[in-house]
Amino acid sequence: MSVAARPVLDITGLSISLPAGADRALAVERASLSVLPGQTLCVVGESGSGKSMIANAVMGLLPRPQVAPVAGQILFEGVDLLTLTEPQMRELRGRRIGMVFQEPMTALNPVMRIGEQIGEVFDAHVSVPAAEKRRRILAALADVGLPEPELLIDSYPFRLSGGQRQRVMIACALVLEPVLLICDEPTTALDVTTQAQILRLIRELQQRRGTAVLFITHDFGVVSEIADHVVVMQTGQVVEAGPARRVLDAPQHPYTRKLIAAIPHGQAQRATPTDDTLRVLQVQDLCKTYRSSHGLFKRGRAVQAAKNISFELKRGETLGLVGESGSGKSSVGRCLVGLAPFDSGRILFKGRNLSQGAAFRREAAGKIQMVFQDPYASLNPRHRVGAAIAGGPIAQGIGKAEATARAVELLKLVGLAADAAERYPHEFSGGQRQRIAIARALAMQPELLVADEPVSALDVSVQAQVLALFAQVREQFQLAMVFITHDLRVAGQMCDHLAVMQRGELVEYGATQQVLNDPQHAYTRQLIKAVPRLTQPPQHLTMAVA
Amino acid sequence: MKSPFWRRFTRNKGAVAGMAVLLLVVVVALLGPWIATNDPWGMVQQPFLHPWTEPGFALGTDTLGRDILSGMIYGARISLLIGAVSTVVALLIGITLGAIAGYFGGLVDAALMRFTEIFQAVPSFALAIVLVAIFQPSVGSIVAAIAIVSWPPVARLVRSEFLTLRQRDFVQAALLAGQSTPRIILTQILPNAMSPIIVMASLMVATAILLESSLSFLGLGDPNQMSWGYMVGSARTVLRQAWWMALFPGLAIVLTVLALNLVGEGLSDGLNTRLDGRTK
Numbered sequence: 001m002s003v004a005a006r007p008v009l010d011i012t013g014l015s016i017s018l019p020a021g022a023d024r025a026l027a028v029e030r031a032s033l034s035v036l037p038g039q040t041l042c043v044v045g046e047s048g049s050g051k052s053m054i055a056n057a058v059m060g061l062l063p064r065p066q067v068a069p070v071a072g073q074i075l076f077e078g079v080d081l082l083t084l085t086e087p088q089m090r091e092l093r094g095r096r097i098g099m100v101f102q103e104p105m106t107a108l109n110p111v112m113r114i115g116e117q118i119g120e121v122f123d124a125h126v127s128v129p130a131a132e133k134r135r136r137i138l139a140a141l142a143d144v145g146l147p148e149p150e151l152l153i154d155s156y157p158f159r160l161s162g163g164q165r166q167r168v169m170i171a172c173a174l175v176l177e178p179v180l181l182i183c184d185e186p187t188t189a190l191d192v193t194t195q196a197q198i199l200r201l202i203r204e205l206q207q208r209r210g211t212a213v214l215f216i217t218h219d220f221g222v223v224s225e226i227a228d229h230v231v232v233m234q235t236g237q238v239v240e241a242g243p244a245r246r247v248l249d250a251p252q253h254p255y256t257r258k259l260i261a262a263i264p265h266g267q268a269q270r271a272t273p274t275d276d277t278l279r280v281l282q283v284q285d286l287c288k289t290y291r292s293s294h295g296l297f298k299r300g301r302a303v304q305a306a307k308n309i310s311f312e313l314k315r316g317e318t319l320g321l322v323g324e325s326g327s328g329k330s331s332v333g334r335c336l337v338g339l340a341p342f343d344s345g346r347i348l349f350k351g352r353n354l355s356q357g358a359a360f361r362r363e364a365a366g367k368i369q370m371v372f373q374d375p376y377a378s379l380n381p382r383h384r385v386g387a388a389i390a391g392g393p394i395a396q397g398i399g400k401a402e403a404t405a406r407a408v409e410l411l412k413l414v415g416l417a418a419d420a421a422e423r424y425p426h427e428f429s430g431g432q433r434q435r436i437a438i439a440r441a442l443a444m445q446p447e448l449l450v451a452d453e454p455v456s457a458l459d460v461s462v463q464a465q466v467l468a469l470f471a472q473v474r475e476q477f478q479l480a481m482v483f484i485t486h487d488l489r490v491a492g493q494m495c496d497h498l499a500v501m502q503r504g505e506l507v508e509y510g511a512t513q514q515v516l517n518d519p520q521h522a523y524t525r526q527l528i529k530a531v532p533r534l535t536q537p538p539q540h541l542t543m544a545v546a
Numbered sequence: 547m548k549s550p551f552w553r554r555f556t557r558n559k560g561a562v563a564g565m566a567v568l569l570l571v572v573v574v575a576l577l578g579p580w581i582a583t584n585d586p587w588g589m590v591q592q593p594f595l596h597p598w599t600e601p602g603f604a605l606g607t608d609t610l611g612r613d614i615l616s617g618m619i620y621g622a623r624i625s626l627l628i629g630a631v632s633t634v635v636a637l638l639i640g641i642t643l644g645a646i647a648g649y650f651g652g653l654v655d656a657a658l659m660r661f662t663e664i665f666q667a668v669p670s671f672a673l674a675i676v677l678v679a680i681f682q683p684s685v686g687s688i689v690a691a692i693a694i695v696s697w698p699p700v701a702r703l704v705r706s707e708f709l710t711l712r713q714r715d716f717v718q719a720a721l722l723a724g725q726s727t728p729r730i731i732l733t734q735i736l737p738n739a740m741s742p743i744i745v746m747a748s749l750m751v752a753t754a755i756l757l758e759s760s761l762s763f764l765g766l767g768d769p770n771q772m773s774w775g776y777m778v779g780s781a782r783t784v785l786r787q788a789w790w791m792a793l794f795p796g797l798a799i800v801l802t803v804l805a806l807n808l809v810g811e812g813l814s815d816g817l818n819t820r821l822d823g824r825t826k
Binding site: 337338339361362365366368369370372373374377378379380381382383388391392393395396437440441444 | 729734
């Protein structure tokens with residue numbers, strides 16, 4: 001800790017302006033923070049809190065002149081970055097400061113080989129012979145734990161999974177051994193097991209090289225895994241700062257306390273076996289295969305999204321369908337509501353076998369409803385909220401006046417004002433839109449509700465509110481629910497039963513308590529282990545003790 | 547009241563200028579019979595009269611002594627009428643076929659798109675000439691010919707919009723609610739596809755005016771209607787002796803088409819919500 005005296009990055013009193021007409025005048029208001037060498041500073045906050053603005057300001061990536069720093073200093077190794085010219089900034093980027101972005105699927109150029117993309121960093125900053133460059137790229141790829149770097153260096157990004165791409169991005173950012181690494185939500189788009197691996201990688205590389213890390217995230221679970229220091233931001237202001245353990249264990253500011261309390265705890269809340277014997281849903285040996293159409297010269301490819309899936313659901317019960325992306329859980333969900341045809345097997349709704357396609361939806365008569373993942377895409381931007389909710393019942397033959405009255409009633413039920421019916425979706429936040437989507441599903445008086453990742457696009461505090469709303473309407477309407485999620489914490493809290501899916505197969509199925517406390521399948525154990533937890537002390541602390 | 551649409555539209559100075567020119571042409575066309583001092587076909591003065599020499603004949607007369615200014619005023623009526631009506635007809639055909647192809651996909655889509663390609667494979671102007679020649683030149687046949695050659699791009703545009711919008715969650719939700727197919731197409735998807743259609747329509751009016759002028763220039767215009775293309779065409783032989791006979795109607799065509807293109811660009815800015823807060 002002898003070098004810790006001088007911070008690598010020292011931001012004092014930084015204010016960043018927003019264009020006129022934005023919801024507030026300053027995106028960031030008098031924020032101060034400092035990152036010490038070899039340490040990780042996490043900036044935590046909900047979307048819109050201005051945390052990414054700080055990262056972009058350090059990198060000089062703000063969309064000037066609308067959004068520009070108006071006060072304060074960003075001292076990087078003693079130099080104020082705000083006074084530097086564009087060529088000087090360019091000299092620093094990549095060489096002294098590396099950055100990793102949120103979306104690994106779009107961060108790599110699809111028509112450039114992996115080696116060329118990393119090579120660009122060399123070309124921009126240093127001149128090294130081609131052989132030397134290749135050697136160093138190979139070393140960088142091996143360093144971030146990618147398998148077979150010799151093969152990988154000449155392949156194109158589409159061959160890599162999201163986690164592997166993020167590793168390439170990290171290799172890109174670290175290849176010139178910068179003193180500061182900025183990570184802007186690098187694991188948000190990744191599966192929970194991949195997230196755990198990437199976090200471990202960042203932690204490991206940092207310890208080996210002594211890089212300072214500025215880590216932006218909204219997830220306190222991630223914070224507890226990786227942070228040495230924490231800065232909590234709310235609407236552009238730093239509301240709390242301090243060592244990670246202190247902030248996590250004894251949060252001072254009410255906002256921090258609220259954020260920490262909102263984290264899904266994953267403890268099964270309801271152990272209420274319903275004595276209701278009505279089986280709302282029975283799924284028997286459901287199989288679903290996607291075939292890409294075969295062209296003149298190429299064979300079609302088949303991906304099996306569901307292999308002999310069977311489960312059942314009684315009235316008032318909730319089943320959690322858990323798995324990583326690509327495990328087929330969403331495909332099963334779409335089969336259950338009749339939006340996708342299935343190959344074989346049976347879906348029985350209240351004991352009645354449902355046929356395929358449009359006939360499925362006709363037989364279900366709107367009693368099977370779905371809540372979608374993205375609240376921004378699931379509401380028609382051209383329809384007023386009230387009309388969107390009333391549209392379904394009207395299509396089922398209910399009078400317009402009655403349907404409208406019910407829509408207003410439902411809006412109140414999901415916690416929105418009655419005048420919301422006359423407004424358009426863009427006037428609402430993500431959480432409010434998800435409430436509207438729930439109201440729209442409830443308007444059909446469904447008996448089965450399929451929710452496909454309904455809270456994964458929402459901030460953690462909003463997530464807690466929407467989950468509470470789900471729990472409330474489930475009791476009130478005696479709904480059977482299929483809850484599709486990748487987040488075991490959410491699933492544990494919401495569901496009576498869990499079904500774990502891996503590559504289209506149901507690998508574990510049982511009561512929530514039993515699955516979480518005594519997992520039988522190796523994959524389930526792996527999933528549970530990867531969940532970021534608050535209680536677990538950061539790895540480097542345990543190492544220091546040992 | 548200044549809506550976001552108007553804020554973005556008026557930020558484009560060219561679009562505002564285009565809108566002004568277009569409004570002027572529309573006013574002239576609407577009030578034509580009351581502004582024009584002479585019958586456009588009437589031989590009212592000596593032929594080959596230079597502009598600004600005789601009061602009441604600001605733009606001179608043509609080879610037969612007809613008033614050029616009056617001809618241009620009546621020409622504005624016919625140009626705008628044919629441009630607007632043929633665009634509406636082309637939109638009706640294009641949106642219907644494109645929507646059906648994009649919504650149902652599969653075989654229906656393949657069949658409709660091959661049908662569209664037949665029209666795209668034939669040079670559009672040649673097809674228009676043939677159609678007008680077969681059906682005798684009249685306002686009706688010209689509108690039909692222009693509409694028939696200009697709907698394929700609309701169908702393609704609408705189809706691609708429908709292909710992506712169809713997959714949206716709100717359409718899926720409407721399906722789950724049991725809404726009927728026509729209802730989903732008309733109330734859920736079409737309103738969301740309107741922005742590019744409107745922009746394309748404004749450019750189609752310009753193309754239609756050009757097509758009509760070209761047809762009239764070749765002598766395939768409605769013989770009972772004075773039009774800009776006909777005036778340029780009939781002045782062609784005396785271009786070196788009497789420049790004004792071709793220049794003024796030619797200018798009218800250029801300015802109107804330019805104005806429509808500028809307005810189209812402005813509409814595209816105005817309807818693009820992502821452009822907000824960015825300078826141009």
